[in-house]
Amino acid sequence: MTGPRFTKLAQSLPATVPFVGPEAQERNMGRAFDARLGANENIFGPSPKAIAAMQSAASDIWMYGDPESHDLRHALADFHAVAPENIVVGEGIDGLLGYLVRLLIETGDSVVTSLGAYPTFNYHVAGFGGALHTVPYHGDSEDLPALLSKAAEVDAKLVYFANPDNPMGSWCKGAxxxxxLDAIPEGCVLVLDEAYVELAPEGTAAPVSIDDPRVIRMRTFSKGYGMAGARVGYALGQADFIRAFEKIRNHFGMNRAAQAGALAALQDANWLQETRAKVAAARDTITDIAAKYGLTALHSATNFVAIDCGRDGAYAKAILDGLVARGVFVRMPFVAPQNRCIRISCGPEHELALFDAALEEVLAELG
Amino acid sequence: MTGPRFTKLAQSLPATVPFVGPEAQERNMGRAFDARLGANENIFGPSPKAIAAMQSAASDIWMYGDPESHDLRHALADFHAVAPENIVVGEGIDGLLGYLVRLLIETGDSVVTSLGAYPTFNYHVAGFGGALHTVPYHGDSEDLPALLSKAAEVDAKLVYFANPDNPMGSWCKGAxxxxxLDAIPEGCVLVLDEAYVELAPEGTAAPVSIDDPRVIRMRTFSKGYGMAGARVGYALGQADFIRAFEKIRNHFGMNRAAQAGALAALQDANWLQETRAKVAAARDTITDIAAKYGLTALHSATNFVAIDCGRDGAYAKAILDGLVARGVFVRMPFVAPQNRCIRISCGPEHELALFDAALEEVLAELG
Incomplete structure (x- = not known):
C-alpha cells in the first residue's frame, strides 16, 4: 500500500497556512476575543439590503449559483463602465489570485512582490512552483518603480502591487x-490588488484602460462592502485575459446567497458612503489612542491602521501578545522594519475602547 | 504590449464549461423554466434548521469563515467515527476534486475514469495536464474491475469511481x-465519489478503512442535504493524505454562512430521513410517468432518474429539446449508449406533473 504519488511540487510544499484564524486562537486560549480587530474585517458590516438578500436566498440554496454570475457581473460592468467580458467573479481575491497564478506560472517562472506584502499571494506562487523575488518597501510604502525594475531584471511574468497596501495602509494616486505602466516589462503582468480601494481617498483607484493586457485589477466585497465571509471577489481586465479564467476556474464555485448579497451590496451606494465615514472616524480614534500613549499611527487609506510602536519587532510582538492575552485580536506585519508596527482594524467605539484599555495595560506592563 | 505569457498548459486548454447553467438557458430562451429538474439539485431543499442557521449567519458575514472549518469538521468526524484529521472541508466536491488532481497530477500523468462519467472531474484532469484514459460502462453501471485493470495498464495515479453513479443512478454495495481494493495498483489512488450516497440504500457507502491510503472518499451537502448553492463538500481519507490539502487549498475559501448551514443540516437527521422518503416517492412517480409512455426508467439510488427513451441519442436529444422548449429543464448523458436516456431530478408532485404533461406533448409531436 504505497498510497498517493504526489507531484514533485506538492511533495516540496510545506503545509503552510497563510494566516491562523482568530477562531483557532480562541480555541487555543479557551476563550473568545472581546474585540476582533485583527483580520481587516469590516466590523461595520454589510448593507442591511445585502443581509436581507442573503437571508432571502437561504431558502433557495438547494439551487446551484449561476456559474456565470450573470446578474452580478453585469451590474459590476455597469458600475465600472466596462463590458461584462472584462470581469470574472470568483471566490474572493484569494481564489482569483490562485487562478491567476495558475494561468501564468509554472515551475521556475519568476514573480515579483514586496518583501512583507500579502502572504496569500506568495502562498499561491509557491503552490505553482514560481520563483518569488522581492523588493523592500520604500519607507512604509510598496515601491512600484523598484518592483517593475526587479521584474525586468528577473524576467518576471507577474508582479504584485497592492494599492492601498496591506499591511501598512499606505497608498498612492491611481494616476x-x-x-x-510603460515601465512594465514585455510579457509581464501587473496584478493590482485594490481590495481596500472603496475605503481610500478619491483618485486612489487606478484609471487603467480596460483593454490594457498588461494589468489585471482585483476587487472584493470583503472590505468596503463588509462581506469577507461571503467570498466574493472579481477581477477587471482585458477581455481575452479574463476569458482565460474560464479554462480553469471552478465554474460552480460561487455560493448562491453570496452572489445575491454582493449584488444588493453594490446597489446600496449610501451604505458604502456611511461605511467610509465610520471607517474614517475609527481611523481617527485609533490614531488618537496611539498618540495618547506616545505611539505613532501611520496614515491609512484602508479600514485598518498600522501603529508604529517605536522600537523593534520583538517589542511590537510583545505588545501584540499582551493585547491578544487581554482578549483583543490584532495582527502585525511579518517583516522588518514594518514589524515595528501592530495593525488594528477599524471598528465601533466599544471595541476600540477595549483596545485602548488593553493597550494601556500592556504598555504599563512592558514599561 | 504583449500582455500575459500563459503557461503552455493554459494555452492548450479550451475555454471549457463543464455544464451550462439553467440560468444561461433561461436567458437564451427569454423565459424562466417552470420546472428545474436538470441539475440533480434537491428541490425538497435543506433542513429548515440549516436555512435558519444561514439566515442567522448572514449578519455575521463581515467575518471570514473559520479557515479550519473546525466545528463542522469535528461534527463530521463524530458522525463518521473518524478523527478530524481524516477530513478536509472544501468548496463542494468540485473544488475538492480540483485540489486532489492538483496534488497528484502533472503533465502526462495517467488518470482513469468511465467514458461518460462526471465531466467536472475530467475538466480538472485536463486542467492540470493529466492524460485521461476511459473504460466503457458495463451495462449502465461504472465498471470498477475494468477501471482498476485499466489503471494498472496505464500506470494511473488516480482512478475515479462514483457510487451511486451520475448520470445513470446505478450503484453497487459498498462492501x-x-x-x-487490493486490485488498486501500487501508487494509484481511488477517488470514490459518494455525492449521492445519503440517498442510496443502506450498505451503499463503502466501509473503507480510514487509514487506507489508497482511497479518498468525497461527500457533499449539495445532494441529500439540499444545499448545492452553499458549496460545502468534504473528503474522507488517511490523515497524511488529507493533510496534503493544507499545502494548496484556499484556506479562507469557505463561506461562513455555508459552514453554519452545513453543521445544522448534519445535525438534523430527521430532515434527511424525510428527504429520503420524498426522493423515493418522486423516483416512483418518475418511473410511473415513464412507463405511462412506454419508456423505461432505470433503477436509481440517487435523487434523479435516467429514463431510457428506447432509441438513439438523437431521439433522446429531441425529447430533451422538446422538454426544455416547454419550460422543463432536464439534462442527459453525453456519451453513447447512455445518451439514449434523459435524466430527471426528483422534485415535488407539481413539477413532476409539468414534466409529465410536457413529455406527453413532446412524444406525441415526435411520433
Missing amino acids: DIVAQ | DIVAQ
Missing part, C-alpha cells in the same frame, strides 16, 4: 500607477 | 468496492 501615478498609470503613469508607470 | 463490493472494499472487496476490490
Whole structure:
C-alpha cells in the first residue's frame, strides 16, 4: 500500500497556512476575543439590503449559483463602465489570485512582490512552483518603480502591487500607477490588488484602460462592502485575459446567497458612503489612542491602521501578545522594519475602547 | 504590449464549461423554466434548521469563515467515527476534486475514469495536464474491475469511481468496492465519489478503512442535504493524505454562512430521513410517468432518474429539446449508449406533473 504519488511540487510544499484564524486562537486560549480587530474585517458590516438578500436566498440554496454570475457581473460592468467580458467573479481575491497564478506560472517562472506584502499571494506562487523575488518597501510604502525594475531584471511574468497596501495602509494616486505602466516589462503582468480601494481617498483607484493586457485589477466585497465571509471577489481586465479564467476556474464555485448579497451590496451606494465615514472616524480614534500613549499611527487609506510602536519587532510582538492575552485580536506585519508596527482594524467605539484599555495595560506592563 | 505569457498548459486548454447553467438557458430562451429538474439539485431543499442557521449567519458575514472549518469538521468526524484529521472541508466536491488532481497530477500523468462519467472531474484532469484514459460502462453501471485493470495498464495515479453513479443512478454495495481494493495498483489512488450516497440504500457507502491510503472518499451537502448553492463538500481519507490539502487549498475559501448551514443540516437527521422518503416517492412517480409512455426508467439510488427513451441519442436529444422548449429543464448523458436516456431530478408532485404533461406533448409531436 504505497498510497498517493504526489507531484514533485506538492511533495516540496510545506503545509503552510497563510494566516491562523482568530477562531483557532480562541480555541487555543479557551476563550473568545472581546474585540476582533485583527483580520481587516469590516466590523461595520454589510448593507442591511445585502443581509436581507442573503437571508432571502437561504431558502433557495438547494439551487446551484449561476456559474456565470450573470446578474452580478453585469451590474459590476455597469458600475465600472466596462463590458461584462472584462470581469470574472470568483471566490474572493484569494481564489482569483490562485487562478491567476495558475494561468501564468509554472515551475521556475519568476514573480515579483514586496518583501512583507500579502502572504496569500506568495502562498499561491509557491503552490505553482514560481520563483518569488522581492523588493523592500520604500519607507512604509510598496515601491512600484523598484518592483517593475526587479521584474525586468528577473524576467518576471507577474508582479504584485497592492494599492492601498496591506499591511501598512499606505497608498498612492491611481494616476501615478498609470503613469508607470510603460515601465512594465514585455510579457509581464501587473496584478493590482485594490481590495481596500472603496475605503481610500478619491483618485486612489487606478484609471487603467480596460483593454490594457498588461494589468489585471482585483476587487472584493470583503472590505468596503463588509462581506469577507461571503467570498466574493472579481477581477477587471482585458477581455481575452479574463476569458482565460474560464479554462480553469471552478465554474460552480460561487455560493448562491453570496452572489445575491454582493449584488444588493453594490446597489446600496449610501451604505458604502456611511461605511467610509465610520471607517474614517475609527481611523481617527485609533490614531488618537496611539498618540495618547506616545505611539505613532501611520496614515491609512484602508479600514485598518498600522501603529508604529517605536522600537523593534520583538517589542511590537510583545505588545501584540499582551493585547491578544487581554482578549483583543490584532495582527502585525511579518517583516522588518514594518514589524515595528501592530495593525488594528477599524471598528465601533466599544471595541476600540477595549483596545485602548488593553493597550494601556500592556504598555504599563512592558514599561 | 504583449500582455500575459500563459503557461503552455493554459494555452492548450479550451475555454471549457463543464455544464451550462439553467440560468444561461433561461436567458437564451427569454423565459424562466417552470420546472428545474436538470441539475440533480434537491428541490425538497435543506433542513429548515440549516436555512435558519444561514439566515442567522448572514449578519455575521463581515467575518471570514473559520479557515479550519473546525466545528463542522469535528461534527463530521463524530458522525463518521473518524478523527478530524481524516477530513478536509472544501468548496463542494468540485473544488475538492480540483485540489486532489492538483496534488497528484502533472503533465502526462495517467488518470482513469468511465467514458461518460462526471465531466467536472475530467475538466480538472485536463486542467492540470493529466492524460485521461476511459473504460466503457458495463451495462449502465461504472465498471470498477475494468477501471482498476485499466489503471494498472496505464500506470494511473488516480482512478475515479462514483457510487451511486451520475448520470445513470446505478450503484453497487459498498462492501463490493472494499472487496476490490487490493486490485488498486501500487501508487494509484481511488477517488470514490459518494455525492449521492445519503440517498442510496443502506450498505451503499463503502466501509473503507480510514487509514487506507489508497482511497479518498468525497461527500457533499449539495445532494441529500439540499444545499448545492452553499458549496460545502468534504473528503474522507488517511490523515497524511488529507493533510496534503493544507499545502494548496484556499484556506479562507469557505463561506461562513455555508459552514453554519452545513453543521445544522448534519445535525438534523430527521430532515434527511424525510428527504429520503420524498426522493423515493418522486423516483416512483418518475418511473410511473415513464412507463405511462412506454419508456423505461432505470433503477436509481440517487435523487434523479435516467429514463431510457428506447432509441438513439438523437431521439433522446429531441425529447430533451422538446422538454426544455416547454419550460422543463432536464439534462442527459453525453456519451453513447447512455445518451439514449434523459435524466430527471426528483422534485415535488407539481413539477413532476409539468414534466409529465410536457413529455406527453413532446412524444406525441415526435411520433
